[in-house]
Amino acid sequence: xxxxxxxxxxxxxxxxxxxxxxxxxxxxxxxxxxxxxxxxxxxxxxxxxxxxxxxxxxxxxxxxxxxxxxxxxxxxxxxxxxxxxxxxxxxxxxxxxxxxxxxxxxxxxxxxxxxxxxxxxxxxxxxxxxxxxxxxx
Amino acid sequence: xxxxxxxxxxxxxxxxxxxxxxxxxxxxxxxxxxxxxxxxxxxxxxxxxxxxxxxxxxxxxxxxxxxxxxxxxxxxxxxxxxxxxxxxxxxxxxxxxxxxxxxxxxxxxxxxxxxxxxxxxxxxxxxxxxxxxxxxxxxxxxxxxxxxxxxxxxxxxxxxxxxxxxxxxxxxxxxxxxxxxxxxxxxxxxxxxx
Numbered sequence: 509x510x511x512x513x514x515x516x517x518x519x520x521x522x523x524x525x526x527x528x529x530x531x532x533x534x535x536x537x538x539x540x541x542x543x544x545x546x547x548x549x550x551x552x553x554x555x556x557x558x559x560x561x562x563x564x565x566x567x568x569x570x571x572x573x574x575x576x577x578x579x580x581x582x583x584x585x586x587x588x589x590x591x592x593x594x595x596x597x598x599x600x601x602x603x604x605x606x607x608x609x610x611x612x613x614x615x616x617x618x619x620x621x622x623x624x625x626x627x628x629x630x631x632x633x634x635x636x637x638x639x640x641x642x643x644x645x
Numbered sequence: 646x647x648x649x650x651x652x653x654x655x656x657x658x659x660x661x662x663x664x665x666x667x668x669x670x671x672x673x674x675x676x677x678x679x680x681x682x683x684x685x686x687x688x689x690x691x692x693x694x695x696x697x698x699x700x701x702x703x704x705x706x707x708x709x710x711x712x713x714x715x716x717x718x719x720x721x722x723x724x725x726x727x728x729x730x731x732x733x734x735x736x737x738x739x740x741x742x743x744x745x746x747x748x749x750x751x752x753x754x755x756x757x758x759x760x761x762x763x764x765x766x767x768x769x770x771x772x773x774x775x776x777x778x779x780x781x782x783x784x785x786x787x788x789x790x791x792x793x794x795x796x797x798x799x800x801x802x803x804x805x806x807x808x809x810x811x812x813x814x815x816x817x818x819x820x821x822x823x824x825x826x827x828x829x830x831x832x833x834x835x836x837x838x839x
Contacts, residue, residue, distance in 0.1 A: 514812070516749040521815050524756065524822060525787040527764035528772075530673040531680050533690055537672060538665060541694050545661070545701055 558637055559630070567629065571622040578618055649713040656704050664704075668697055671714065674789065675721045681772070681780035682725040692728050696721040711798060718785065719799045752819075755826045771821040779814035786811055 649670075655663035675696055680689035699720055707716060756764065772780045778800070785791045785799065793811075797804040 513749075517815055517819055520749055520752060520756070521783070521787060521818060523753070524764070524768045524771075524818075527761060528768050528784075528788055529765055530677045530788075531686070531689075533672050533676045533693060537690065537693070538668060541668065541697055542661070542665065544694065544698055545664075548698065548702070 558633055567626065571625070574622065575615075575618050647709070647713065650709070653704065653707065653709075653713060656701075664701060667713075671717055672697070674714075675717065677784060678718060678721050678781055679725045681775075681784060682722070682778065683728055684773075688728065688732075689725075692721070692724050695728075696724045699724065712795070714789075715791070715795050715798055718789075722781070722799050752823060752826060756822075767822065767825050771818055771825060774821050775814060775817060779810065779817060782807065782811050783814045783818060 649667065652663045652667050656667065672693060676689055676693045679692040679696070680686065683689050683692060696717070700717055703720075707713065759767070772783065775783065782796060782800070785796050786793075791799075793804045793807050796802075796807045796811075800807065802810075
């Protein structure tokens with residue numbers, strides 16, 4: 509009896525659904541959707557760099573200059589202007605009067621110096637960036 | 646081979662017009678399902694947009710373990726639930742009056758006597774009156790003709806639970822239709838008496 513009732517119920521609902529039509533989205537649905545997709549694609553594909561291209565070029569130029577000038581000055585001129593400076597003329601700074609010529613400057617030291625400058629620079633910028641967004645690191 | 650697969654492959658390669666074809670194929674169904682849950686056209690459209698955005702982002706992860714439509718409806722279902730949670734609306738509930746005794750012969754006769762337009766209006770209104778997820782389940786089962794297993798996959802329910810809920814929803818829908826059709830039934834009797 510119950511089985512028959514279920515069968516009839518099922519058939520009736522099936523018949524009723526034959527006339528059902530889907531609800532339709534608004535006419536500008538696709539336009540809005542694909543605008544959103546384009547926007548999200550751009551946001552993913554071209555993130556704003558933390559350090560602009562110009563700053564990278566300036567930094568690179570600075571490091572290259574440091575290498576070239578540093579090498580040529582130290583190797584060609586025996587008396588480097590920095591080594592002639594007397595720091596004790598502005599007070600009791602005798603400890604600053606070290607002889608720069610005693611330092612063995614080679615390309616490894618310059619590379620380390622350059623790398624340190626890059627890292628310090630990036631740390632400052634990154635710290636500033638995350639602080640603005642209140643992200644704890 | 647699944648008819649959606651070529652379009653899915655092209656979308657994965659970045660072909661946006663292929664994705665537009667997929668959107669056109671499924672947007673009204675996704676919208677209807679969202680509407681069953683959120684109950685408002687503007688909000689349902691927002692959910693539908695979110696669904697297709699999510700699908701576009703995640704399509705590279707679609708491995709084809711299930712039908713594309715099932716995967717899409719699952720995302721739409723969860724997006725709708727998220728939306729309901731976000732705006733903290735209560736699921737729609739309706740109290741149904743009237744006896745559960747249904748005279749299917751009379752109901753069938755009355756239904757057949759209706760114009761197509763009237764039938765469409767009546768069934769649509771009746772589904773709108775179903776509460777919670779009943780409208781969604783019944784649409785997936787009778788309109789989209791999905792299996793209990795597929796519906797269970799979409800809703801993360803057990804197939805048996807889906808079966809029980811569907812039975813309940815089916816009865817409620819029939820009762821709503823019976824109440825809606827009663828004035829028509831009277832007209833039928835009047836016509837028969839003349």
